[in-house]
Amino acid sequence: MEPRERLKIQRQKMPAQDSGVRITNFQEVNYGYTPKMAMLEAQRCLLCKKPLCVAGCPVNIDIPSFISLIAEGKFTEAAKKIKESNSLPAICGRVCPQEEQCEGVCVVGNKGVSVAIGHLERFAADWERTNGEISTPEKHTPIGKKIAIVGSGPSGLTVASELVKMGYAVTIFEALHTPGGVLVYGIPEFRLPKDIVNSEIDYLRKLGVEIVTNFVVGKTMTIDDLIKSGYDAVFVGSGAGLPVFMNVSGENLNGVYSANEYLTRTNLMKAYVFPEYDTPIAKAKNVAVIGGGNTAMDAVRTAKRFGAEHAYLIYRRSWEEMPARLEERHHAREEGIEFTFLTAPVRIIGDENGWVQGIECIKMELGDPDASGRRKPVPIKGSEFVIDVELVVVAVGNGANPLIPISTPDIQTNKWGNIIVKEGETVTTKNGVFAGGDIVRGGATVILAMGDGKKAAQEINTYLMEKIDNKQ
Ligand SMILES: Cc1cc2nc3c(=O)[nH]c(=O)nc-3n(C[C@H](O)[C@H](O)[C@H](O)COP(=O)(O)OP(=O)(O)OC[C@H]3O[C@@H](n4cnc5c(N)ncnc54)[C@H](O)[C@@H]3O)c2cc1C
Ligand code: SF4
Numbered sequence: 001m002e003p004r005e006r007l008k009i010q011r012q013k014m015p016a017q018d019s020g021v022r023i024t025n026f027q028e029v030n031y032g033y034t035p036k037m038a039m040l041e042a043q044r045c046l047l048c049k050k051p052l053c054v055a056g057c058p059v060n061i062d063i064p065s066f067i068s069l070i071a072e073g074k075f076t077e078a079a080k081k082i083k084e085s086n087s088l089p090a091i092c093g094r095v096c097p098q099e100e101q102c103e104g105v106c107v108v109g110n111k112g113v114s115v116a117i118g119h120l121e122r123f124a125a126d127w128e129r130t131n132g133e134i135s136t137p138e139k140h141t142p143i144g145k146k147i148a149i150v151g152s153g154p155s156g157l158t159v160a161s162e163l164v165k166m167g168y169a170v171t172i173f174e175a176l177h178t179p180g181g182v183l184v185y186g187i188p189e190f191r192l193p194k195d196i197v198n199s200e201i202d203y204l205r206k207l208g209v210e211i212v213t214n215f216v217v218g219k220t221m222t223i224d225d226l227i228k229s230g231y232d233a234v235f236v237g238s239g240a241g242l243p244v245f246m247n248v249s250g251e252n253l254n255g256v257y258s259a260n261e262y263l264t265r266t267n268l269m270k271a272y273v274f275p276e277y278d279t280p281i282a283k284a285k286n287v288a289v290i291g292g293g294n295t296a297m298d299a300v301r302t303a304k305r306f307g308a309e310h311a312y313l314i315y316r317r318s319w320e321e322m323p324a325r326l327e328e329r330h331h332a333r334e335e336g337i338e339f340t341f342l343t344a345p346v347r348i349i350g351d352e353n354g355w356v357q358g359i360e361c362i363k364m365e366l367g368d369p370d371a372s373g374r375r376k377p378v379p380i381k382g383s384e385f386v387i388d389v390e391l392v393v394v395a396v397g398n399g400a401n402p403l404i405p406i407s408t409p410d411i412q413t414n415k416w417g418n419i420i421v422k423e424g425e426t427v428t429t430k431n432g433v434f435a436g437g438d439i440v441r442g443g444a445t446v447i448l449a450m451g452d453g454k455k456a457a458q459e460i461n462t463y464l465m466e467k468i469d470n471k472q
Contacts (some may be wrong), residue, residue, distance in 0.1 A: 003046050011113040019334040021209045023304050026189045026272040028121075029331055030094075035075070038123040042071035044259035045115045048107050051231050053117060056105040058451040061085045063102060063117055070120055079128035082121060087161040087204070088154060088450065089148060090196045091183060093122025096447050097325045129199055136206050138421055141169030145464050148173060148231040150217045150404060153181020154438030154446045155237035157201065159460070160209040166461055170208070171231075173215040178268060181239055182431025183446070185268040186260075188298050188303070190330070194267075218407035223433060232467075235433045236411075236419060238451065240438035242399035246290065250348025251394070255282055259291070259299045259395035266302050281306070284391035288312045288359050290345055291395035292322040293443070297329065299393045300337050311337050312387060316344040316377040342366070344377065346384060348392055358386045362428040398443045408433075418442055426456040427463075 015031040022029055025105075033041065045067040053063040061082055067080035082089045098104070098118035106114035119454045124206070145251040147163050149156045160170045178184050180197045205211065217223060223234050241257030247249050252466045262281070270277035287308040289300040292315035304311040311330070315322060322329060347356040363383035364373035400417035412420045412429040417436040419428055426434040436452025438444055 001043060007108065007111060008043055008045060009040060009044045010115055011044065012037045012119070013118055013133075014116070016331075016376055019331075019336075022190065023335050026305055028193050029190050033119055033123045035073070035123075035127075038070050038074060038075075038120060041116050041120060042067045042110060045071070047108055048269075051253075052105040052107060053102040053115075053449060058083050058101065058447045059454060061102075061463070066124060067115065067117070067120055075124055075127040076131070078120075078124040082124055086450065087158060088200050089121050090125035091192065092447055092450070093118050093120075093125055094192050094196075095183075095187060095325070097445060099326045101447070111164075113364045117285065126216075129196070136203070140165065140275070141462055142169070143167040143464075145169070145232040146171070146230055147460060148217075148223075148226045148234045149237060150223070150234065151175075151181060151237040151239055151439075152179035152201075153237055153239050154183065155239075155438060155449035155453040155456075156181070156235065158205060158236045158450040159237065159434075159436075159456045161204050161207060162454055162457030164204070164207045164209050165462065168456070168461075169210075171210045171212060173217050173220075174211060174213045175216040175267065177213050177355070179211050179213060179421075182238075185264045186295065186298065188263065188267055188302055189272060191298065192302070196216045196252070202232045214222055216403065217257045218403035223404065223408045223430075224410075226408050227432065232464055233434065235426075235453075235456050235460065236404055236428070236435040236439055237437045237449070238401040238404050238439045241401045242316070242417075243394075244397045245400050246345060246396055248347050250350055250356070250386060253348055253350040253356045255284070255390055256348060256392045256394065257282070259289070259295045259393050260394045260398065261425055262299055263295070263302065270307070273304075277449075282391050283307055284389070286310045286312075286389040287391040287393065287394045288314055288345075288387060288389040290314050290316060291394065291397070292324060292399070293434050294324045294328065296395035297324040297332055299395050301328075301332055301335060303334055303391065303393065304337060308391075309450075312389065312391075313337050314343050314345060314361060314387075315408055316342065317366065317374060318342055321366075329431060337409060342377065344379065349386065356390055358388050359392055360384055360386050389469040398438070400439050400442070403438070411435075416442060426452055426459050432463070 047064045060297045066078045102117045103114040146169045149172045164170045243260040264283045269279040271279035271281040283306045287303040346360045351357045363380045364377035367378045370376040401424040405413045426436045434456045437449035
């Protein structure tokens with residue numbers, strides 16, 4: 001097909017649950033492409049000689065190759081092609097901020113609307129999973145070295161899959177009772193069904209990765225204990241799970257949650273499948289969620305699904321500066337989330353019994369750009385006002401999990417508690433210990449955590465190979 005003809009094809013819209021219905025359930029919002037839609041969308045790709053999309057992908061998936069396989073109807077082969085660079089495609093196809101990465105630089109986007117690379121990635125991965133044709137790559141012969149991984153989020157899962165394929169014996173130690181990190185305890189079912197995460201984790205188990213849950217490194221055993229017990233190298237992917245609050249008065253009232261607790265109760269402790277799981281969670285008619293990232297968006301859409309008549313998203317900047325994925329912002333708007341822009345909380349107001357009854361806010365205006373490159377919000381004097389709410393969820397960011405640095409003092413951290421690594425690498429200040437993902441970067445993205453995981457696997461391999469060479 002000529003490029004001119006390809007450019008005439010409209011981007012295929014993702015079929016989704018009706019917004020009025022989906023706010024009454026926790027089932028996935030997007031239905032996924034049909035094979036016909038996927039093949040048509042794939043034909044929009046110009047198969048560029050210099051595919052900018054590949055450079056835009058943090059793990060450099062061979063995007064034109066997998067898309068052309070979809071165009072030919074070779075769906076399983078397409079999934080295999082993606083898995084050469086990305087072991088969690090069904091997850092990335094659903095949660096990556098594609099508009100800022102591959103799709104943001106897609107050449108078709110210069111002339112119209114970019115190719116739906118994320119939707120196609122999801123299609124190929126789902127096809128492979130639901131058609132029972134999941135293949136496992138050939139493994140290297142065992143090297144006879146053991147690696148310990150702290151945390152089973154996307155960074156840990158990626159290091160594990162890369163190293164096990166190279167022939168290492170890999171054990172993941174996870175503090176919680178279920179592996180997956182934020183993918184299971186943070187991102188809700190309506191965006192990322194747990195079955196999908198579980199099946200990708202099963203795939204790692206099939207590859208030979210051992211996963212030990214309910215094991216808190218730093219308490220059950222320290223990193224030094226692990227090394228003494230025979231692990232040749234350690235990767236720390238313990239994430240940014242520490243809740244951050246705003247430090248305004250009233251944050252200790254009943255009815256104030258950190259987003260972390262609110263989402264963990266909902267997702268991992270299955271409050272959303274009441275009454276099968278009787279997990280206590282506060283539900284209210286009027287809810288305020290503070291923040292503008294993916295976490296805030298997930299929390300406010302959860303509150304809506306728990307029956308809130310008014311679910312306010314209070315954000316101190318505007319739509320343009322919001323860090324949440326664009327698709328989620330659109331979905332939230334369709335679901336009736338009340339965006340309250342250029343607004344910052346001043347205090348939370350309680351009733352005589354210590355329960356939240358309102359939140360006092362102040363209006364903001366945007367000043368000059370700050371260190372993040374976004375325009376800095378500045379309070380407008382005398383513009384305070386109160387919103388009546390009975391529940392407040394604070395989603396203004398996450399801090400580094402502190403346990404590993406505390407229990408391993410020779411791993412250096414910066415002033416925010418993030419582990420310091422060598423510039424552009426995953427090497428920490430402690431010999432044989434590597435780190436990546438949110439514990440190094442602060443709250444970032446799934447694909448960046450996975451990119452760190454891939455890099456760490458290479459660096460661990462080089463480190464151990466050099467050790468072996470030096471012994472000979
Ligand atoms: C609600 C929410 C929504 C998000 N939405 C998106 C999105 O749509 N797209 C996107 O790209 N990114 C999103 N993110 C960010 C993304 O999920 C993270 O950047 C990513 O998960 C980081 O991966 P990680 O491997 O570093 O750590 P995590 O996923 O945080 O996993 C760390 C794991 O380590 C475990 N752990 C911690 N300490 C220990 C210990 N001492 N011993 C043993 N185990 C330990 C934790 O229990 C956890 O399971 C979201 C984040 C949140 C919170
Ligand atoms: S940049 Fe866009 S059109 Fe070009 S190969 Fe990548 S997806 Fe296809």
